[in-house]
Amino acid sequence: MLRGMNLLEIEGLAKSYLDPEGRRQDVLRVESLAVGEGEQMALRGRSGSGKTTLLNLIAGLGLPDAGHIRIGGTEITTLSEAARDRFRARHLGYVFQTFNLLQGYTALENVVLGMAFGPGRDRSAAQGLLERLGLGDRLHYRPGQLSVGQQQRVAVARALANRPRLVLADEPTGNLDPTHAGEALELMRSMCTDAGAALLLVSHDEAVLERFDRCVDLSDINTARPATAEATR
Numbered sequence: 583m584l585r586g587m588n589l590l591e592i593e594g595l596a597k598s599y600l601d602p603e604g605r606r607q608d609v610l611r612v613e614s615l616a617v618g619e620g621e622q623m624a625l626r627g628r629s630g631s632g633k634t635t636l637l638n639l640i641a642g643l644g645l646p647d648a649g650h651i652r653i654g655g656t657e658i659t660t661l662s663e664a665a666r667d668r669f670r671a672r673h674l675g676y677v678f679q680t681f682n683l684l685q686g687y688t689a690l691e692n693v694v695l696g697m698a699f700g701p702g703r704d705r706s707a708a709q710g711l712l713e714r715l716g717l718g719d720r721l722h723y724r725p726g727q728l729s730v731g732q733q734q735r736v737a738v739a740r741a742l743a744n745r746p747r748l749v750l751a752d753e754p755t756g757n758l759d760p761t762h763a764g765e766a767l768e769l770m771r772s773m774c775t776d777a778g779a780a781l782l783l784v785s786h787d788e789a790v791l792e793r794f795d796r797c798v799d800l801s802d803i804n805t806a807r808p809a810t811a812e813a814t815r
């Protein structure tokens with residue numbers, strides 16, 4: 583099926599890890615996956631099915647054993663680690679389940695520092711983002727002084743600060759109660775829409791998944807068959 587221009591294209595991706603006994607374990611084999619420009623897609627899959635591994639490969643935090651990952655036409659698997667770091671800073675936003683905020687810095691500083699490797703620090707843009715996320719009166723609070731939902735919004739602001747083309751979110755609402763999770767998700771989605779950024783969100787929460795028009799189950803497209811305890815016995 584023809585869709586609009588693809589922002590993310592994955593082909594023949596394979597990733598394995600060494601288990602604690604030193605045996606190579608196949609974790610990910612994905613023949614093809616694409617996300618269009620500005621598209622919002624959810625990725626589900628049972629625990630251990632490789633969702634975080636896949637997001638980390640897309641973010642260039644690690645390299646696959648084989649396969650292609652193209653983002654906006656750039657093949658990131660052939661870039662050096664430093665080039666992947668620069669590419670991530672310029673073009674990607676990442677919202678982690680645990681937010682990964684710098685605890686010693688305020689909400690505003692967390693967003694501004696996230697801009698340092700991208701187009702450059704811009705305090706007023708960072709402040710504007712936090713205000714749009716309803717944190718105008720929390721700019722100078724540290725993460726430990728913010729509620730979990732407020733920390734999540736700081737993480738979203740930081741992910742969007744560099745005007746990324748693709749936002750990767752790994753269970754971003756996993757630590758919120760259902761009401762706040764729904765609100766935070768809608769806020770993140772509308773911010774991505776406004777910014778023209780595509781969103782690839784990992785979740786196993788049905789209430790979150792059903793809000794997406796497109797939801798891919800990694801268990802369906804991942805053909806890796808890790809050796810189970812029975813199989814290796």
Ligand SMILES: Nc1ncnc2c1ncn2[C@@H]1O[C@H](COP(=O)(O)OP(=O)(O)OP(=O)(O)O)[C@@H](O)[C@H]1O
Binds near residue numbers: 600
């Ligand atoms: N650094 C590593 N070394 C060895 N094995 C690893 C490593 N990272 C992940 N794995 C294995 O790869 C598999 C997939 O892990 P991953 O974190 O991608 O799953 P997930 O789908 O995100 O799970 P969850 O929903 O529980 O977070 C797991 O079986 C895990 O044990």
